[in-house]
Amino acid sequence: MANLRISRRNFIGSIAAGAAVLPLSNYHWAYPSKTAALSEKKVDWGYPEGAVRLNANENPYGPSPNALAAMEKALSQGHRYTRATQLTKELASYHGVSTDMVLTGCGSTEFLRIAPWAFLRDGGELVTTLQTFKTLPREAKKIGASVNEIPLDKNFYFDLQSIKKALTPKTKMVYLVNPNNPTGTRHDFEAIQNFCASLPKTIIVFIDEAYSHFLEDKKGRDGITLIKQGYNVIVSRTFSKVYGLAGMRLGYAIADPSIIKELRAFGFGNMGINQAVFAGGLASLEDEKHIQKYKELVKEGQEYFYNQFDSLGLKYIPSTTPFLMVKLNMASKVAQKKLVSKNVFVRKGEDWQMPSYLRITMGFPEENKTCISTLKKVLNL
Ligand SMILES: Cc1ncc(COP(=O)(O)O)c(C=O)c1O
Structure with missing residues (x-):
């Protein structure tokens, strides 16, 4: 009690001392003006002003108007933790699976990072392709799993025969990206199905379907069908691409309940999802x-680039996705550097052991045009 009295006296004393230095009224104007200054601060998005961003396979349209409205509304719930129950239910019904076969996460990256922890942490072996998205193989290497990266065939498709030959009794997972990033090639469903059928039950096939909307005739010819047919498959999907929510972070995995249980043990669960994207994701699905609008933009972009490359005499890999690869007459890392210095951002193929290729994302028509005109200058064409 005595202590309490002393501290209260000190506290009141310090307020009085403060008030003597600065009139209380000053605090009233100081607080709001400080927050206003912060909220008016220009945000640095990490790119120079006017940058043409064709390097990250983002959807230039952004979120759908429905998703934007839903997210704006959801911001008022920003003080609450998210429960993804409804989203899980909707995704399950959308794909015709049970809710215990769906796990939502902070982008599909969450699953690419936790799958090695769940299934390869005690010395398992991963077999994948060399020219593919690197997050999962990189994570597997980090935790000490051995990773066997099999080159794509000469047409940039999976070499499933060589992948099969590379399997050993230690192999626990095969990682395939379909359609593949960076090549944009889409592998035949039946070939993947036969491949899955030929594997022992001890091997999980992780199929990354970040570009699932670009799987032709996707109903019944995707990784989720293989799960329904009883194959040992995990499929990851994302809201980052066709739904335009890359910066909001939402993805999900679908697999047998026993696999989902293993993954769940390593994931963020509800803590990886924010209220806004939870609402935005739901609205996007509808x-x-x-x-459709985005798919048309992608098609238009592909045709534009193909025509340009044809007339410039540059070879390219025909793509099924919102990005494509073009072969240059110089090292792509040199070309990329020059393009970036002119504010055009693309990816160098060196990142996937394809040193003479550039990967370009389909943007708006004017962005695509800027990319081509700048590329012509860089290549002296
Ligand atoms: C094949 C592939 N998988 C996964 C991702 C990561 O996506 P997310 O934003 O869902 O984490 C990307 C992003 O570009 C990708 O290309």
């Missing part, structure tokens, strides 16, 4: 028009 906006077929927005998806």
